[in-house]
Amino acid sequence: MNDIQLQKDTTFIDHLQESLDKENRYSPWDLFNMAYEAETTMMAPSFNGLRALDYLPHVNFLPHQVTCAEQVVEEMNGRAILADEVGLGKTIEAGLILKEYMIRGLVKKALILVPASLVNQWEKELNSKFYIPAIAHRRNYAWEQCDILISSIDTAKRSPHREQILEIDYDFILIDEAHKLKNHKTKNYEFVRSLTKKYCLLLTATPVQNRLVEIFNLVSILKPGHLGNYESFLEQYGKDRNQIKQDAYLKQLVQKVMIRNTRDSTDLSNAKRHIETIWIDFTDAELDFYQKLDSVLFAASFTKLTLLREICSSREACYLSLKKMADSENASEVFLQLAEKIEQLPHHAKAKKVVELIQQNPGEKVIIFTEYRATQLYLQWYLQQSNITSVPFRGGFKRGKKDWMRQLFRDHAQVLIATEAGGEGINLQFCNYMINYDLPWNPMRLEQRIGRIHRYGQEKDVHIYNFAVRGTVEEHIMTLLYEKINLFETVIGHLDTILADLNITDLEDEIKSIFSESTSTGEAKIKLDNLTSIIQYKHDDAVSEEQQYGN
Amino acid sequence: MAIENLNQFLEHYFTAHDCSLIQNEDGILTVQLTEEMDRALMNRPFYWHYIKKMGNKGDPMQLTLITNPDKQEEKGEWIHFGSPRLHQIFSHLTNNEKYTKLFQQLDTTVKTALYPWLVVNMKISYIGKQKKDEIISIGLQLVNGMMKFAMMDQLKEIPLQLAAADYCFTISPLIKVKSGFLRIESVIDQHVAKQANDWAEESIKTLQEESNMLKAFYNDRTDDEELVKQMEKELQEIKNRYQPTISYKVINGGIFYLVDGTIK
Numbered sequence: 088m089n090d091i092q093l094q095k096d097t098t099f100i101d102h103l104q105e106s107l108d109k110e111n112r113y114s115p116w117d118l119f120n121m122a123y124e125a126e127t128t129m130m131a132p133s134f135n136g137l138r139a140l141d142y143l144p145h146v147n148f149l150p151h152q153v154t155c156a157e158q159v160v161e162e163m164n165g166r167a168i169l170a171d172e173v174g175l176g177k178t179i180e181a182g183l184i185l186k187e188y189m190i191r192g193l194v195k196k197a198l199i200l201v202p203a204s205l206v207n208q209w210e211k212e213l214n215s216k217f218y219i220p221a222i223a224h225r226r227n228y229a230w231e232q233c234d235i236l237i238s239s240i241d242t243a244k245r246s247p248h249r250e251q252i253l254e255i256d257y258d259f260i261l262i263d264e265a266h267k268l269k270n271h272k273t274k275n276y277e278f279v280r281s282l283t284k285k286y287c288l289l290l291t292a293t294p295v296q297n298r299l300v301e302i303f304n305l306v307s308i309l310k311p312g313h314l315g316n317y318e319s320f321l322e323q324y325g326k327d328r329n330q331i332k333q334d335a336y337l338k339q340l341v342q343k344v345m346i347r348n349t350r351d352s353t354d355l356s357n358a359k360r361h362i363e364t365i366w367i368d369f370t371d372a373e374l375d376f377y378q379k380l381d382s383v384l385f386a387a388s389f390t391k392l393t394l395l396r397e398i399c400s401s402r403e404a405c406y407l408s409l410k411k412m413a414d415s416e417n418a419s420e421v422f423l424q425l426a427e428k429i430e431q432l433p434h435h436a437k438a439k440k441v442v443e444l445i446q447q448n449p450g451e452k453v454i455i456f457t458e459y460r461a462t463q464l465y466l467q468w469y470l471q472q473s474n475i476t477s478v479p480f481r482g483g484f485k486r487g488k489k490d491w492m493r494q495l496f497r498d499h500a501q502v503l504i505a506t507e508a509g510g511e512g513i514n515l516q517f518c519n520y521m522i523n524y525d526l527p528w529n530p531m532r533l534e535q536r537i538g539r540i541h542r543y544g545q546e547k548d549v550h551i552y553n554f555a556v557r558g559t560v561e562e563h564i565m566t567l568l569y570e571k572i573n574l575f576e577t578v579i580g581h582l583d584t585i586l587a588d589l590n591i592t593d594l595e596d597e598i599k600s601i602f603s604e605s606t607s608t609g610e611a612k613i614k615l616d617n618l619t620s621i622i623q624y625k626h627d628d629a630v631s632e633e634q635q636y637g638n
Numbered sequence: 639m640a641i642e643n644l645n646q647f648l649e650h651y652f653t654a655h656d657c658s659l660i661q662n663e664d665g666i667l668t669v670q671l672t673e674e675m676d677r678a679l680m681n682r683p684f685y686w687h688y689i690k691k692m693g694n695k696g697d698p699m700q701l702t703l704i705t706n707p708d709k710q711e712e713k714g715e716w717i718h719f720g721s722p723r724l725h726q727i728f729s730h731l732t733n734n735e736k737y738t739k740l741f742q743q744l745d746t747t748v749k750t751a752l753y754p755w756l757v758v759n760m761k762i763s764y765i766g767k768q769k770k771d772e773i774i775s776i777g778l779q780l781v782n783g784m785m786k787f788a789m790m791d792q793l794k795e796i797p798l799q800l801a802a803a804d805y806c807f808t809i810s811p812l813i814k815v816k817s818g819f820l821r822i823e824s825v826i827d828q829h830v831a832k833q834a835n836d837w838a839e840e841s842i843k844t845l846q847e848e849s850n851m852l853k854a855f856y857n858d859r860t861d862d863e864e865l866v867k868q869m870e871k872e873l874q875e876i877k878n879r880y881q882p883t884i885s886y887k888v889i890n891g892g893i894f895y896l897v898d899g900t901i902k
Contacts, residue, residue, distance in 0.1 A: 089883055090842055091835065091838050091882045091883065092881060092882065092883040093883075093884050093885075094883060094884070094885040094886065095823065095884075095885075095886045096760075096886045096888045098814065099736075099758075099819075099888035100816055100817075100819040101816065101893065102736070102737065103737050103819075103891060104815055104816060104891065106737040106738065106739075107893065108816065110689050111737070112798060112894070113737060113738045113739045113740070113892065114734070114735040114736070114737065114738040114890070115654065115738075115740075115800055116738075116740055116799070117654040118654050118655075118731065118735045118791070118792075119735050119738045119740075119892070120793075120794065121647065121650065121651055121654070121731050121735065122639060122731040122735035122736070122889065122890050123790055123890060124640065124641050124647070124735075125727075125728040125732055126732060126759075126761060126773065126889045127640045127773055128640045128641045128728075129639075129728065130718065130761065130771035130772075130773060131757050131769065131770055131771050132770060132772070133770050134766075134767075134768040134769065134770045134837060135762075135768065135858070139720075141719055141720065142719055142720025143720050144707070144718050144719075144720065145716075145718075145744070160768065161720060161768065162791040163878075164767050164844065164879065165879070191768075191769045192763070192769070193765070193769055217722060218721065218722050220722075240800070256878075280868070281868070281871075283871060283875065284875060285875065285878055285879050286879070307855070310848065310851070311851070311852050311856075311872055312848075312850075312851030312852045312853070312854050312855030312856075313851060314854070315854070315855070316854060316855045316857050318857070346833050377674040396661050417830055448659075472718055523640060555810060602795065614756075621764060631818070
């Protein structure tokens, strides 16, 4: 066929001739043959299939992640929007796709644009999980020198970086949080459009929100013209998103460039979740202290809120904060008094409940999550007093230490006490009991916690206990935020879309501001109630839409 | 042949580089590196620079490579087909073992003629929407012009060494190395031409579809210079992505002196 370009190897034979003339070093047979075997091992004998899976035996990919990567490489020819729900592993899918292209020798130069706060995480993940030698851009790095660079879009689009980047022909460009590119009039959008690229992935968890024209803009980065041009698109579909429901053809077109996996569509739901709220009553002494704390007037109501949350967790957590405040300059007497009072409190009611619960399930592995390090230490000590073995776990642990703790937990200890979801990488499928010692205010974080044990590979049902102290700030959060909207069972999968729709970037901040801007508990309650009502409403709306629109 | 037994492969690799084996049991291989191999694999140029400046001999490291996945937890590096260490070893091999001249090993007291063969191991890549590779090993006898495929499989059965054995003498080639290579190349051209090229047709179809789509997107806006530039850039991107290409890359090759009739 005439249209096929042919690139021949022009250097080899001259070099061989030169070697023969000059009697250079020759390869002995063993090594000569081994080089041949090495190439034979590395080659990709077929157009289809993922070679990368053989290269990454240490990663357990979920079926939907593998399917997604195959689809992008084989059907979408390397340009796609990855729009899985939060927590289903978009990063993994993207890493797998990039790895595949690198193995096949199709990608050498790649640029990965992610939010500044995620640069290091991406660097770590690509290196440790995928053996992709990606480097985070640091000051004074020349862009053309590193083959695989990770940077924030804000850095990349600024001079002098911008000019350098636009000079480079990239084989692969990845943009995380791509929904920020929905407006085609922004600098970011214009910058991304002007990049020279071969393959391109856009990652977003919230692709279908708001207006249809935003999808048009995202698709136009990947495949200009796929949805027609701007004028004809507007004319046909208008600026109103509602049109998409009626238009099966448009839906089909979008699905050619977008993959969206939802929790319901993946195999994650075989093991059931049993979620139980455990109400705990403070002892009189504790309640007394709580109320005293609540009645103190603070300059910043946020400070008080923090202290109240802490005392619901452990005396130690609250004590440390009080102590810090007391030590700071011109602190009022009140902190010292409170700190002294704390010292006289008995053991925390929640801690006692933990012991009780663990003893009811002898031999079962339990993971406890708390928000505070002081609580973590206290619990470790308290469990030890009750002859329960435990190991700590923190996000700040080095890789090796994390693995070691996981192993200790699996083989020796009954309980693992963790202060955060620990990010990715720690899989605890061998454990199916979880205690949320205190609830995070951002339900997505709770979902990540549960995801540690309720994930692919979990064969038994998982039991999750959420602790809350009655008559405290925890009760409001529990009843208003979690129970009212039936968060665990239904809403969680849609929460990211809903929040983006409501223009809420961080639910936790939203709740904090509700508490700090309210003058009374009653006011805060009403505001919380309003918030959850609207989430509930949006959710019902989204569900009915998903049925018509989702894939 | 692709590698099947990685442990054995590594053992051969290090032995061929004069490294002594300290232990090799249960898929755990420990070798004592030589200075040359330490420099090649351990990535510590400053150490060697410093130690040589001081006039010292240096202390090459030991390396433990674990091929048995059940032993991952043991001390050492787990090595598998995706691990960076193996790819370092692979590129060490492919960069350094490109050219050879070998002689058939014989134990004889009779004068024996060795005939020259040009052997070329070629990787062919077919690149369209996706990519696949094919490896072809061809030998060309440089006296009578006989050509053989799957040459490496046959050579594997023959003992080979770097110098001619006693009583053996080499016949000079009648075909020049360079023109021999061109003959091999044209045989590969024929082979490639015979392959089904639906992959290329599909790529071209997609190339045209997406190019047309792109032009419609810009709506023939030839009045705006910026837009035209952007369109040209994107057209070029489509071309880069779908233009069907076949590339040849020689893995390695060389001259092999063999007794007449050895290659069947």
